[in-house]
Amino acid sequence: MDALHPFWSSPEIVQAAAMARYGSLARVVRRARQLTLAQVADRCHLSLSTLSRMETGQRKLIDVHYLRTLSEVLEIPPHLFGLAPTFTGAAQMREDGTPVNVGTAIPGGQDGDEAMRRRQVLAGLVGVTIAGVLPGTARASAGEESLEALLLAKSQCPAVPVPLVTLSQALAEAQRKFEACEYADLSRALPQLIATAHASKDASVGRLQERMSAALASAYLLGSELAVKQHRDCVARVAADRSHSAAESSGDPLVIAASSRAIAIGMRRHALSAPEKIDRDAGLNGAITMLTRTALDLGADQGSPPVRQLASYGSLLCTASYSATQNGNTAQAVALIEEAEDAARRLKATRSGMGNAQFSATTVAVYRIGVHTTLGDTARALTYFDSVDPRRLPSAERRARAFVDGARAWKDHGDVERATDALNRAHDCAPQELSRPSVQRLIAAMVDAPGRTPATLSALVRRT
Known part of the structure; x- marks a missing residue:
């Protein structure tokens, strides 16, 4: 079955992809290919029980390594797992703005009636009209927008490359909506913004492509943070992973740090929902380790680092401290939040940082409220x-x-x-x-x- 086979646009497949139920999607494809659980587990180097739990949803299938392996073994188009674009056509741009022809669309592109039909099927299944996020079109009537739409934006939203300044302005407006808690409007705008960021990155080369990658990482980071607000943890984790991939491509250490923070938050939330204490402790410790290592990698723990670098360092420590409270580790939580306070004192400005990782002594005090409430010391929390x-x-x-x-x-x-x-x-x-x-x-x-x-x-x- 190639990428245009009707099977891939069947309601069962499209709905599983839209809701990020990747284990269920893998099971449907495995059965359609008449493969046994044991055969696929062996080819993926997984235990039979692990694959079974993934397919039934008892274990979330969100690890990029396993998603890629299953995509290859079961020949699932990568975009259904959120792993790759559906097309790579159009012209690319050099940093000086001149075009570079790079070929034509591959199967599965957005041209023609088939692409339109697939968008309409998706819209009907996930409860949001994709056209509703495009300028000049009717807004979806539902009170809540589908956060899954932002994960499918690259393959489902038509988009053309835009200049970096245009993309940056759109990203700033999206950030403003988040900071103003305009979540409904943001959920409508993000899919198109993400699709446009993808198109702009793919159409660029050199240093310009790195800067476009940073913008794409920031767009997915907003999607992850919005999903956390709505307790859509699977969407949040996938969006955070995509943000990190784009951040790595950008080479910007602050963008990488911000996306790492989002991944760690996803790890923490996933750990808290684990039924077994050993899994819960391992997940929380993993999140704390990621946050503290990322903070130290910034090199802002001593000397006179740039303001934005120090702000990012402090924000990571605040998140690590709150994660430590979830693990009941009072000493670790207090030590981390005190180090964050020291970072705040070292800042000359009261508002620093990037995006909603803005950092100051006041924002550390807000974290103190949550830290001490979780630790059971409400009197101290109320003092802060x-x-x-x-x-x-x-x-x-x-x-x-x-x-x-x-x-x-x-x-x-x-x-x-x-x-x-x-x-x-x-x-x-x-x-x-x-x-x-x-x-x-x-x-x-x-x-x-x-x-x-x-x-x-x-x-x-x-x-x-």
């Missing part, structure tokens, strides 16, 4: 909450996050009324932040808490 001046936080997303973390601390401290006040302040900053699944669960827990339900909490429930 009281010390935070929201005006010194760089975005609505950061301000809302501080108030939500404060609400958790107050709730665990036994004061539902003050927790409600903090959530109302978060709503005033960014209403969509309170629609996140984790915040909705917090509100539900406050409603179910023993004692009188404050009138302000009932009003908040109606607001949200």
Whole structure:
């Protein structure tokens, strides 16, 4: 079956790819090729039980190595696993803007009725019209957009190369939407932005291609962060991996560090959902190791490094500290957050960093709220909450996050009324932040808490 065979656009295949259910997709293809589980496991150098768990979803199939191996063994078009473009045609551009002809589209391109039909099938299955993310077209009617669309953007969204300045402007606007907690608008815009970034990178050569790769990495990083907000962990991990691949191509150490941080966050969240303690501890320790090693690789632990480098270093340590709290390692968590505080003191500016990794003494204090709440020291967490001046936080997303973390601390401290006040302040900053699944669960827990339900909490429930 070549890449244009109708089998690859069947509802079962398209839906599995759109929802990132790669194990299920592999099982469908294996059965269609009349191969046994043992035959495929042997060719992939996997145990029978491991492959079986991957196919049934008991073990998430997200490791790029296994995805590539299964793609080769089962002859699955790589783009269905999110591994490769569907086409490489059009002209490339040199850094000076002159074109370089590099050939024609390979099978599976977006030309003709077949490509349009496949886009329409995908749109119907994942609940979002791909055209809805394109300029000048109708927006999807559903309240929530499909985050899976951003993973399929390269093969499903038509796009043409644009100059780096144009791509950078679009990326800045997407970053603004994230920082303003305009998550619905961002989820509509990201697929087209990612597709355009892919097209622009593929059409470039030399140093320009490296800079386009950095932009692509940042676009996927936004997708990963958005997926984390919506608790779509599989999407977040795949997007983080793609961000890291593009970052490696760019050669920019700060972009690589940012994507490594996203991968580590995905590892942490995956570990926390593991049923076995040994898997949970291994995943959390792996995330902490990745974060601390990446931080040290920046070389910002001493001397006078550039501001952005030091900011990235501090942000990585904050995330590592919070990961250590999830593992119950108080000493490690405190040591890491104290090192982050030292990095903040070494910064001359109060707003530094890249994207939403902006870093300062105030953002470290916000991390302190979550760290000490998770460690069970809510009194200390609330001390840091009281010390935070929201005006010194760089975005609505950061301000809302501080108030939500404060609400958790107050709730665990036994004061539902003050927790409600903090959530109302978060709503005033960014209403969509309170629609996140984790915040909705917090509100539900406050409603179910023993004692009188404050009138302000009932009003908040109606607001949200």
